Amino acid sequence: MNWSAAKNWGFSPVDGAPLVALRLVFAALVLFSTVRFASYGWIESQIVDPEVTFPFWIFASVPRPGWWAAWSLFAAMAAGSLLMLGNRPRLGAAVFFVPFTFVELLDKTNYLNHYYFVSLMALLLAFLPSQRRDAAGVPRFARDLPKVLLTLVYFYAGIAKLHPEWIWDGMPLRIWLPQHNDFPVIGPMLTLPETAVLFSWGGLLFDLTAGFLLWSNRWRPWVYPVVVVFHVMTWCLFPIGVFPWVMIGCTTVFFSADFHRRWIAVATRKELPAFRPEVYRWPSSNRGFIAAAFFLCVQLVVPWRYLAYPGELFWHEAGYRFSWRVMLIEKAGAAFFYARDDQGREREVDLNAFLTPNQIKMMATQPDLLIQTAQWIERRDAEDGLGTEAVRAEVWVSLNGRRSQLFIDPFVDLTEVQDGPGQARHWVLPMDSVVTMSEYRRMKPELRAKAGW
Amino acid sequence: MRLSQVNLLITGAAAIVMFTITGCGGAGGGDPQNDFDRGPLLRQYADQSILPAYEAWVEATADLHLRATEMVSNASPESLTATRTSLENAFATWQKVMLYDFGPAMDRALLQTTNTFPVDTGGVMEDVYDANWVAGTPASLDQMGLPALDFLLFHGSTDQVVSDIESNVMLGEHVLRLTGNLADEAVAVQSLWNSGFRETFVEATGTDVGSGIGMLLNAFNRTWEANVRKEKLGFPAGISTFSQTPLPGHVEAPFNGSISVSLIKGAFASYRDLYLGTPVQGDGSLGLDDYLRSLGNAEYGEQLDSDIQAQLVATEAALEELESPLSAYVVDNQNEAFEVYAELQALVVLWKLDMMSAFGVAVTYQDNDGD
Structure with a gap:
């Protein structure tokens, strides 16, 4: 396939409803996450109060926000989420993305893969068409880009689990699961090493396949419930905050446009504009297409940078972050x-x-x-x-x-x-x-x- | 995929979510068969270690306040000696309480108001003449509690302290304010335990920060590292001064002078007993050692427990090397003091790192990295 064929395919019109839905779901999730972070007092305890921080190197000389600045950053995040909810998605996503990513990079001790995911998704939404009127038609590559990112996240999380300790020793689940021996019914089972190995294989298989199966109309009805159960289970077992809900919410972007049109019509009491490929006029510029390709290439390559460092990655952690290594080691x-x-x-x-x-x-x-x-x-x-x-x-x-x-x-x-x-x-x-x-x-x-x- | 199909699936998924949430929301008192049940361990700690320790602390501080009251109304070598003995007893009893620095004790800053040392003697003397003295302000934590009483009751010979109290009404009054405050705080914390916190503690059978075992072990490790290892021995020996000059004035109860070593040993015994679960009467006592051994992992179970027990023996033997008064020992035998310190530090690593990893107890409330 040559460039122009690829471009033709990428700019062919598709129903934009899934993107509108993704934007709404994402906005609601990050708004909740922002309010939750503030209400737990974490703005003070994580950002304002610490005497020193551990910034990423690019932020080494950026001054630290004080109380007012920190609260302003979070207010901006909330404002960005609200703009996203209220049909100003690109501006809203940008207004959310900048302070969120800034805060994320201020202190490595707060780094979480799910913050990174939220940053990337916000970055995409700052460029993708997801206003109500965009439901009438968007380029195919724009609709599919978030799906590709999600697939990549799951798949790379799966690849990261292809480690002898995960596969053969059931580590670290073997340490984590027995802590929940006080769960009703399944508690005693969680203490068995066999259970840990079983869970490890299940998680590995899920991560390697879920991202791809969600694309298939045939498999999606079977896989999405598994997505829900899997993430809810991780939420029950581990103190991982809102991440499970972010994934459960964002993976709905794989659902059919009809489905999204229906719930949005109910939720917003207004039908989305109909999909009209015949009036579709999207300037098929190279810029957006190249940017998308570049974004994907970076995402594909970055998790492999650990190969440049000798020794056991889990030990020296050179090249560990930004690579979807989630719940991987104790x-x-x-x-x-x-x-x-x-x-x-x-x-x-x-x-x-x-x-x-x-x-x-x-x-x-x-x-x-x-x-x-x-x-x-x-x-x-x-x-x-x-x-x-x-x-x-x-x-x-x-x-x-x-x-x-x-x-x-x-x-x-x-x-x-x-x-x-x-x-x-x-x-x-x-x-x-x-x-x-x-x-x-x-x-x-x-x-x-x-x-x- | 048909719309109705999707809807059906969403409904099904939601049902599963609800089921799972309700399933994992309540950490019930289930009855796991083939592994360790934290419920009985927590009940044993609450009823046979923690509550008795607070009871003893309430009694010790009440006795101290009573003796001090008698002494102030009738100062004599006898009444002073009785008060001093009671203070020594309070110091010793405190070593059985300090490790439970969570829940009510933490809310009321019991650790800080009871035993922040070295004492600011100048501040204590200002307080003596301050009619509007308020207990427990953040800036005056080193002017109250046991260390202030150690200073006021042991700052001179028996006769001299008796005559000071006779000649200075305000001095005696301040002693009573201090002993009264200790007794009040002891009762306050104990009654919080008795009016609900015990249940909170024993019913939180999970392993998160707010669980019984989470609160207990985080306090256990934090106080062992900071308040035993560092405060009782490290600082006096000079580990944190560049010149490595020993700081004999930083020992616990320096004005008394003769009990610093026994207080370290007493503290050590409390931590060891909590680990082994030994102060319990009768058979079937539980401890962290049993919990470790129940994990069914050779390296992290039996082997770790053996290592900790061996280190407990080594640490106890090392503590026997300390000679009283500690203030002289850290000056004359600084290197030996450092060696004892290393034995205390070895327990920090075994307890805070290996044991906590084995139990998987959370250290902070922060979100973890999710999947």
């Missing part, structure tokens, strides 16, 4: 930081003094956050006139049911470590170099001497 850590001054004297740093409990939890297992913590310690000590020259950390991490082991080189100066896109994390110990605490305590004097610390 990782916990405990980190002790030590600052050394210009006279070679060392003190233990009290992390509780400037990190929130959530930040302490997140930071202890993610190498880039460990580095940012060390940089914060150096900066704060400089302000206090403490003369900190170097910062090291003894970090213990357990992954997927393994016992805790030493995570990073305990005698590397973390303030000197270069980390960022393309940098392999050699200072993270290989996962198979299991150093237990008792071994470390034996080796410590020798390691210290060798490192000249």
Whole structure:
């Protein structure tokens, strides 16, 4: 198929009702999510109150919002959602997208795949035609782009599960499911390792296939209920917030246009304009088509960037985010930081003094956050006139049911470590170099001497 | 796909949703057969560890207030000694209470109002002369509770403290305000437990942050790391000062001087007992050790429990190395103090990391990464 054939196919007219529906459902979901976030007091506890944050590198020098600014950002998100609900979808999506994505990138410790998904969907809606009048006809590629994104999310989440620990050990479900042994009826079953493996395979099969089967008129009636049950189950089992509802809502975009016309007519008490391909006049510009193709290419490639880094991805996490690795690993850590001054004297740093409990939890297992913590310690000590020259950390991490082991080189100066896109994390110990605490305590004097610390 | 078909499916899906929601909404007291039931564990902790600890704390603070009242109305070496003994007993009893820093205790900031140290002695003396003193303002937490009483009752020889109290009415009055506040807060927290929180605690059998086990273990780990390891030994030994100068004044109850070591040991015993579930009378006592062993995972079950038990033995042995007074020990034997500290820290990793991972208890209320 050549370019013009592809373009002809992409710009052929289709009923725009599913896009109108997606916009309404998405707007309602993000409005709920915004209100929920604010009502839980998270604007204060996650954005305003923390003494320090862990920004993505592009935002490293952006000033942090204060109370007014943070509430304004959330007010803008709510306003954007309302604009989307009220037939100003592109403007609304843009007004929502900018503050939402900004807040998302302010602090890595708040990163969630579902925030990323919401950002991408908002970005699409900022360009796609989803006003009521667009129901009369939209280009095929515009209607299908959100579907392709959803398919990609499910499929990549499935690929990420093609890991021996997920498939053969039933990890991490084997740790997570038994916690719910107090559920009525199914509780006792959840404690069996076989159940974990069964759930793992079920989840894997679901993720690999659901995104594709939803396209098929024949399969959709059977798959969508599975989508609902699957996500509701994850909502029951795990503390994952609104994500299940976002997916249950957004996947309705696969439904027929007739279906959407019907419920929208009932819900808004007004029929959508009829689909009229004969009057369809969509400027078939290259720009939108190329942008869509570019968006998809980026989405296809980004999750694979981890291949550029040696070692176990789940361990060093270089290239872990933005790749639909959802509910994939159970990782916990405990980190002790030590600052050394210009006279070679060392003190233990009290992390509780400037990190929130959530930040302490997140930071202890993610190498880039460990580095940012060390940089914060150096900066704060400089302000206090403490003369900190170097910062090291003894970090213990357990992954997927393994016992805790030493995570990073305990005698590397973390303030000197270069980390960022393309940098392999050699200072993270290989996962198979299991150093237990008792071994470390034996080796410590020798390691210290060798490192000249 | 026909419209009616879709509708049917949506209805069916909605029905399933409703069923599942109602199914998983209520964490009932089911009766799992082949694994660990947290309900009895929580009931045992509530009825045989926590409530008795608060009862003892109420008694200890009531006795302290009573002795202090007698002492202020009739200052004598005998009445002072009785009050001092009662204060030592209160310090010791507090070590059995401090680890339950959740629910009512957290709401009333019991940990902070009872035992924030080192004490600000200048602030305490200002309070003595402040007729409008208000207990528990955020800025004055280090001017109240047990540490302030340690200062006021042990700041000099018996005769000197007796004569201070005789000659300064306001001093005695402030002692009573402090002991009265301790007793009131103890009763307040206990009555909150008795008027509903016990049920909240034992009925929340899940593993989220607000569950019984979630509240208990998060407080257990946080206070062990910060309030035992760091406050009772780390700071006095100088772990957080660049010059690594020991800070003998930072020990617990420094004016008394002779009980700092026994208080660390007492605190350790509380955490160990909670883990093993040992203070319970009769057979069939439950503990976190039983819970771990029930997980049916060799590495994370039996092996982890064995490691923790071995570390408990090692830590207890290390604590035996500490000599009283601790304020002198951290100066004369700083390196040894660091070694004991390392043994306390080893338990931090085993409890906060390995054990919490094994139980899968949530650490914060934040959303997790969803699927």
